[in-house]
Amino acid sequence: MARSTTSFGLQATPKHPVSLTVNGDEHDLLIEPRKTLLAVLRDTIGLTGTKEGCSTGDCGACTVIVDGKAVTSCMVLGVTASGKEITTIEGLASDGELHPIQQAFIDTGGYQCGFCTPGFIMASKALVDENPDRTEEEFRHALGGNICRCTGYTKILEAVLQAAEEIRTIS
């Protein structure tokens, strides 16, 4: 009962060397095999922008981008991410400029408490990078793995559509 938020219930075992590239920085770490990527990002590296809402892969709050794909980092063991390129919410803005998706969430009021927001922004980024031409209906379904309890999704969708539009016009 009350399964751990950070492990898969595995027993403590010797730590393994792991190299991760997170937001462009290389980290050589020694981590227990039972630690999730989420736990590594938050507890070991100290990047707490990625959130933990369920630990069971069902809410999307922990979404990060691993080698270009959005993944729920609570469902990935840290050791299996070795050698991969990871982008978290902290790595999205560049040179003090917010990413268009971040700006769109601000402009439309696409967040309230903000707890789901890092996950939504990362999930949206992966979707928009992959194909910014989705319709609202398609985005609604594609974002179905992320839960927001505050907004009712209307303004989140506005944000994603605004960002997709902007990215379409720049590219």
Place this chain on the structure above:
Amino acid sequence: MSEYSVVGQKLPRVDAVEKVTGAAQYGADVHPAGMLYGKIVRSKHAHANILSIDTSEAEKLPGVRAIITQDDVPSGRRVFATDKVLYLGEPLAAVAATDPDIAEEAAELIKIEYEVLPVVQDVIESIKSSAPRLHGDATKDGPNRRDISAKIKKLADQVDSNSDEIRKLETELEKHTDEVYYNISAESHTEAGDVEKGFAESDVVVEDTYFIPRVHQTYMEPHVSVASADSSGKITVWASTQGPFAIRSGIAGTLGIPLTQINVIGTTMGGGFGGRFGVIITHVPAVLLSQKSGRPVRVQMTREEEFLDGRPAPGCVIKLKTGATKDGHILARQALAFWDSGSVSGASIGSTIRVRGVYKIPNIKVDAYGVHTNKSGTAAYRAPGAPQAIFAGESQLDDIAEQIGMDPVKFRLMNMREEGDAVPAGGSEPKVGYKETLEAVADAAGWWDREADENQGWGVAVGDWTNGCGPGGVYVSVHEDGSARIFHGSMDITGTDTAITQIIAEILTIPYENVTIRRGDTDSAPYSTGSGGSVVTFTMGNTAKLAAEDARRRILELASERLNTNEDNLELRDGAVHVITADPPKSISLGELAAYSLSTTGGPIVGKGSFARQPSTPALAAQIAKVEVDPDTGRTRVLKLVASQDVGFAINPMAVEGQIEGGTVQGYAWAMMEEMQYGENGNINPGFVDYRVPTSADLPTVESVIVEVPAPNGPYGAKGVGEPPITPTLATMANAVNDAIGVRITELPIKPEKIVDALKNNGHEA
């Protein structure tokens, strides 16, 4: 055009950048050096005697630094169960260790011996004499017994206690032994007029029983706190809470520690919706573990623990009866409600009176009981109690409208109270935009020329709620660069910091960007009420106004000194004080005045606002849904969802729309999908796979319509916004489904299987 330049504008929120970059610090992001990880040991049974708790194995696990049970609570106040547990997941002990996985392993190693007892989860079963008792007999009389006993008491003053009349009544009382209710935690009774007479005069009387499930607020950030007790005894708690000051007094009271020895730092809150005021859920265990280990300790719940030991919204069963004339006048309404308050008292039973809605109902009677079951206790959830009562009330209104052949919107409009009308069992009606709000949603949704294909239907409902009000304090300082800084102690809840900032910028006539806001902890900030009950904009908005006006007084005083003219000749405009009559124009900027103030006898520009109470004004939410039901699968698709609300005045329309949209979707979810389910041994769906909350894939865009009928005491006329939008949606959905397929569902949530079953009973062949 608005007469204001900053309030009433859709401005980005003050916390925008930190929220979209991951910089905002939520509870679990706090990590003081040397921090340990706490884990609560929970009951594995829903009802059991505790025979023993053995911590010896856990103590031996390397990395374990502290283990606590009720023996470690010096005040004796119940934090952990000792002799008996009343629900699955009830806390029995807690562990702190150097790693979260070690803490969890240690928790598993604590051996607890139980003697399992019979369980009761259903309120209707729990009130019977055959039910297991949670807290002794705890009996109360039902409505008939109460009425008869009252009659006997009245008569006893007039006649001999052996009189025939009294004996007849006593025999009558005997007949109602089934109305001795057990496991009752609380009761509430309200009456106005004479319902029996009202029903007798009615042409149509409808009666039904409504079942509303227990649902979880499911704020996305689970409960968390970090506590640090230093060697002097000073305790610092980083708490994700709606009310840091309430947590401070709660910890002090529970542990018998002086208030001033506790500092609560409210962290950014990942949603609350009323469910984030609890003191012993994580805060007290974290403090006790820190005291025992001498290290900072974080106690963070998992989502599963949230479902087992959070404080969700109570479910209830409401028997409701309504009578009306055939030309559409509601004459009487009577309710008997049983609220599932779980193992402790506290369900919002008083909200049952909300079955009266915003209608002129001359005769009303409400009897409500809180009933114990083997579940965790309950707490507020967005307009606590109102969605449940309004679901029953507004569902039944549609049934009456149908029976007398009247349009549901017209029927409601015709019965709505107007300014000055008596409120059944409660005062008289202020000016509220009841009709305006309902008309606005009807117009926006296209109600008057609505069309529906086969299996499509439209539903309407309204819900009312009045915001709370509480004490608050705000300081505002004006600096030499002309900027202003706000200091206060209330938690931001969905943009309230932004509203406060807008109000101060408006009054000081400076750009919104030049005003910043900072929250203090309970050691530094002025007292502030909790951020719940839609109080913040009303309370803190008024407080902010007072502070800004106080600052403006000092500004004009300084300007009058500096410009050598009477204050009557001065005007604060565009961030400067102008001499009204001067030609050529003469003015001095706020920055210059702030610089000048530093060398004056009166000193810097500091405005103070402090406020506690003003009567608040009800708000109305009105909603219309269009749905399509697949009669074969029972699936309901929402085609349109329109929500209007009388908000008094929208200080930030973007934030207000967000509240309306979010609250409406929570109401939708309560109607259609959410339900905490309980089996023989407690909650059986403690996770998002089995407890489904809506995602973006479940819904269309929610269209929000803002109606502004100002509240006399609200800042700029604003009234509470956060709670009303959840109140009508449960009934809106049920009414739409009824319109689509002619089936009245009285038991939520309206899952596909219920629709299929109901249609089968009506003769539909799948």
